[in-house]
Amino acid sequence: MAGPWQPAADMLRLRQRARLLAEVRQFFAERDVLEVETPLLCRATGTDPNLDFFSSQFHSPPHAKPLFLQTSPEFAMKRLLAAGSGSIYQICKAFRNGEAGRFHNPEFTILEWYRVGFDLQQLMNEVADLLSSVLPPMQTLQTSYRQLFVQVTGLDPLLFERSAYRQFGLEHGLPEADALCGDDHALWLDLLFSHCVQKNMPGDTVCLVHDYPAIQSSLARIHPDDCRIAQRFEVFINGMELGNGFYELCDAAEQEARFDKEIAYRAAHGLAAVEKDALFLQALQAGLPECSGVAIGLDRLLMIACGCDSIEEVLAFPIARA
Structure with missing residues (x-):
């Protein structure tokens, strides 16, 4: 052993x-x-x-x-x-x-x-x-953060609307996101990108x-x-x-x-x-x-x-x- x-x-x-x-x-x-x-x-x-x-x-x-x-x-x-x-x-x-x-x-x-x-x-x-x-x-793919984020989430990462971000979290298995992120735009982006965007990248x-x-x-x-x-x-x-x-x-x-x-x-x-x-x-x-x-x-x-x-x-x- x-x-x-x-x-x-x-x-x-x-x-x-x-x-x-x-x-x-x-x-x-x-x-x-x-x-x-x-x-x-x-x-x-x-x-x-x-x-x-x-x-x-x-x-x-x-x-x-x-x-x-x-x-x-x-x-x-x-x-x-x-x-x-x-x-x-x-x-x-x-x-x-x-x-x-x-x-x-x-x-x-x-x-x-x-x-x-x-x-x-x-x-x-x-x-x-x-x-x-x-x-x-x-293959190699070059894409902007904004284009990829919008494509996966439908949210604009450069325009923070907490209600829209909260709703997306509720609809995609992240009910704790609003309590965790609050009004911190950067924290929202980190959370949604790591939990939703990354896993939808092409293999x-x-x-x-x-x-x-x-x-x-x-x-x-x-x-x-x-x-x-x-x-x-x-x-x-x-x-x-x-x-x-x-x-x-x-x-x-x-x-x-x-x-x-x-x-x-x-x-x-x-x-x-x-x-x-x-x-x-x-x-x-x-x-x-x-x-x-x-x-x-x-x-x-x-x-x-x-x-x-x-x-x-x-x-x-x-x-x-x-």
Whole structure:
């Protein structure tokens, strides 16, 4: 009988993981994108109220300093971009507290890259190229968030009418939605998209969903032609989210204002207090080059490549065996 000391993934899956990492590195080597490493243990973390984090203490007598395991390497990578690195990528661990389940492990492997001079369309095209190089052949669909949301729900995600959203929830097995979401438009969108829209995406298709509502995009630029839309996209396969990309915000003052708004939201909702990443803001003030960036969950990508139903099938030691 298999004991808990043994890996959850079989050796075939572990060899497939090694091959996937090699293919990803070859993809970026052919495009002259520099591989980098940044700290996973840092003095600050993100302010996103949707993410919880792991904290620790660094004992440096006579003081003890709080440090945080990063939910993403984004801020440190942008400091490299501001220092003149050019286009970069990183494969590393990321950590998100409270996330465990079929598609989640609190410690997971992330691929994050930034392309200097790329707009969002160019980056979406490169994401499609990467996925086609590591997955079996499948179609690619690019669609706006609004078009997809309206198609599935009949609701306009850019115009919030609570009564219409409430009625949709009641008619589609979400009677608790109104009590949970109230007048929070962004929360309504998260709930309806994850419970209704994602499961209606076409199968065996790389779905690149772009032009997200601005209320959901704290690190992306606002669309120049419509302030209700942010220059952000997400990539899905079989309804599972694989990655999140932005035409990156370069304005330090605007970024700090968004951080302040998220910190205030955290305080109002009893979430863990965080401080703004001062070094990241200094990098933005020094000048972030025009760029687009994206993060892809490699464990989920491996699930797609292997035809697995649970993230534990592609991890040597998921949290239950760590």
